[in-house]
Amino acid sequence: MSDARPPLPPFTRETAIQKVRAAENGWNGRDPHKVALAYTPDSRWRNRSEFFTGRPAIVAFLEAKWEREHEYRLIKELWAFTENRIAVRFAYEFHDAAGAWFRAYGNENWEFDANGLMRMRHASINDLPITENQRLFRWTPGPRPEDHPGLTELGL
Numbered sequence: 001m002s003d004a005r006p007p008l009p010p011f012t013r014e015t016a017i018q019k020v021r022a023a024e025n026g027w028n029g030r031d032p033h034k035v036a037l038a039y040t041p042d043s044r045w046r047n048r049s050e051f052f053t054g055r056p057a058i059v060a061f062l063e064a065k066w067e068r069e070h071e072y073r074l075i076k077e078l079w080a081f082t083e084n085r086i087a088v089r090f091a092y093e094f095h096d097a098a099g100a101w102f103r104a105y106g107n108e109n110w111e112f113d114a115n116g117l118m119r120m121r122h123a124s125i126n127d128l129p130i131t132e133n134q135r136l137f138r139w140t141p142g143p144r145p146e147d148h149p150g151l152t153e154l155g156l
Contacts, residue, residue, distance in 0.1 A: 005116035009084035016081035022074040025143040032062035069094035073137035
């Protein structure tokens with residue numbers, strides 16, 4: 001159980017919310033190697049139109065992602081859950097190398113093993129160009145502050 005990532009399935013509403021916030025905090029930390037440890041060594045992903053398997057592929061994907069997406073800020077929100085599955089909706093903001101801002105909206109479906117590691121992740125994402133003035137995620141880099149509104153409170 002040294003590889004366990006609590007909370008573990010079966011999920012309750014409270015533990016599913018904790019799992020979602022832990023994932024959000026991890027991604028906002030933007031450390032691909034650390035983020036990859038939340039997934040099984042053979043985790044299968046679909047991200048937009050990309051399909052890949054395993055932690056090395058996850059690390060490579062995240063390194064490339066955060067090389068392109070500057071000042072990345074993410075908010076995730078629980079949508080639904082069952083014993084070992086969680087569905088989330090999310091939004092994140094970033095700018096590209098040219099300084100153009102975007103808000104990406106999406107949904108993810110997650111499946112976990114008994115140790116709480118994600119073994120499957122399916123993500124559908126759409127990008128919307130925004131102006132710098134339209135940004136809503138303005139905390140300093142790292143985890144979203146506890147008092148920062150979530151997606152529902154922001155009207156997203």
